[in-house]
Amino acid sequence: MEQKPSGSKSIPIRHSVDGLTPYLTDKPDDREVRARLCFNENLYGPSPAAVKAIVQSALTVHFYPDPGGWELREALSRKHGVPAEQIILGNGADGLISLISNTFLNPEDEVLFCEPTFPIYRSSARIAMGTPRGIPLDAACRFDLEGLLKAMTPKTRLVYVCNPNNPTGTILDPEVIEAFLKKIPEETLVILDEAYVDFMDAEMVPPVTSWIEKGYPVISLRTFSKAYGLAGMRLGYALAAREIIENLYKAREPFCVSALAVKAGAGALSDTGHYRKVTEGIRRERQGLQDALKKRGLSVIPSQANFIFFDLGMDAEGICRRLAEYGILIRCSPSWKMPTWARVSVGIPEANRLFLRALDAVLDDMTK
Ligand SMILES: Cc1ncc(COP(=O)(O)O)c(C=O)c1O
Numbered sequence: 001m002e003q004k005p006s007g008s009k010s011i012p013i014r015h016s017v018d019g020l021t022p023y024l025t026d027k028p029d030d031r032e033v034r035a036r037l038c039f040n041e042n043l044y045g046p047s048p049a050a051v052k053a054i055v056q057s058a059l060t061v062h063f064y065p066d067p068g069g070w071e072l073r074e075a076l077s078r079k080h081g082v083p084a085e086q087i088i089l090g091n092g093a094d095g096l097i098s099l100i101s102n103t104f105l106n107p108e109d110e111v112l113f114c115e116p117t118f119p120i121y122r123s124s125a126r127i128a129m130g131t132p133r134g135i136p137l138d139a140a141c142r143f144d145l146e147g148l149l150k151a152m153t154p155k156t157r158l159v160y161v162c163n164p165n166n167p168t169g170t171i172l173d174p175e176v177i178e179a180f181l182k183k184i185p186e187e188t189l190v191i192l193d194e195a196y197v198d199f200m201d202a203e204m205v206p207p208v209t210s211w212i213e214k215g216y217p218v219i220s221l222r223t224f225s226k227a228y229g230l231a232g233m234r235l236g237y238a239l240a241a242r243e244i245i246e247n248l249y250k251a252r253e254p255f256c257v258s259a260l261a262v263k264a265g266a267g268a269l270s271d272t273g274h275y276r277k278v279t280e281g282i283r284r285e286r287q288g289l290q291d292a293l294k295k296r297g298l299s300v301i302p303s304q305a306n307f308i309f310f311d312l313g314m315d316a317e318g319i320c321r322r323l324a325e326y327g328i329l330i331r332c333s334p335s336w337k338m339p340t341w342a343r344v345s346v347g348i349p350e351a352n353r354l355f356l357r358a359l360d361a362v363l364d365d366m367t368k
Pocket of ligand 1: 039040091092093094095118162165166193195222223224225231234235236
């Protein structure tokens with residue numbers, strides 16, 4: 001007898017994926033957005049050199065990209081002073097986090113991090129059938145490295161250190177990180193997520209390439225989405241010892257980085273003037289925004305990134321919703337378990353002014 005098609009509802013999915021929440025996939029509403037300060041994007045925009053490179057290479061997109069992305073890896077090799085063989089490109093830092101999980105995790109291997117932090121560490125570990133485990137940040141909202149060491153077990157394979165941490169914007173002293181790396185057991189890999197490294201005070205930037213050279217089990221994650229203003233291109237890279245990079249290539253989709261992304265990245269790297277304008281502008285605006293929030297009586301965690309985490313002292317979700325009515329988008333999240341806190345990206349001066357004006361109007365209204 002013929003069976004009636006049952007539809008696709010009864011196809012079982014991997015248990016570890018069941019229960020994950022899709023990331024903000026609702027269709028955006030039609031409301032006018034006046035300042036999009038919810039994704040830590042770079043409102044200064046991409047370098048004109050990157051845009052030119054994208055436009056020029058658009059005519060040849062009928063060819064697959066070079067899977068090695070050599071043009072960009074060689075430029076990155078010159079920037080960081082490491083051989084291109086110690087660099088891998090990815091479909092954003094997000095793509096690299098998934099790749100790391102897919103390369104190094106066997107079922108039930110543990111992945112450790114502090115929380116709140118970047119949520120993809122947890123979800124990518126689960127998708128790869130690992131066991132994610134978050135411990136709290138320390139009292140200053142920084143990654144608690146002592147706590148991570150104590151939480152490690154023989155099953156711990158990956159440990160994330162987000163520096164600066166998203167959403168808190170906090171960093172750790174490089175000496176503290178190095179002392180931590182010295183205590184990491186064999187067969188455990190530390191992932192130093194440096195997505196926001198370009199906005200840090202120079203003297204606090206970890207000397208990660210020298211740590212790799214010394215043989216510490218560390219991999220550094222970088223992205224072109226922030227300081228280089230290429231979030232829409234999806235381009236990131238990792239720096240690590242040659243063997244780690246070789247293993248990552250085994251699990252990587254061959255063409256996961258588009259030809260346009262490689263060209264855009266190389267163009268962006270060549271435009272040091274634009275990079276300086278962006279990073280200096282954001283540092284200046286960050287200070288101004290922090291001061292402005294404090295002047296309004298709000299607690300602010302000093303940030304080393306292109307966003308600020310601050311305490312509204314009342315239900316942040318309600319305030320985010322009210323701000324959205326003014327076309328101002330900032331972020332708060334139940335997963336942070338800090339219901340009065342919000343994160344605002346540091347934009348260009350006009351966007352930051354619009355945010356502060358709308359915040360004043362909303363807070364005025366709420367306290368009436
Ligand atoms: C800490 C952190 N790591 C990685 C990423 C992902 O960056 P990409 O846009 O390169 O995927 C982000 C993005 O916001 C982030 O905040």
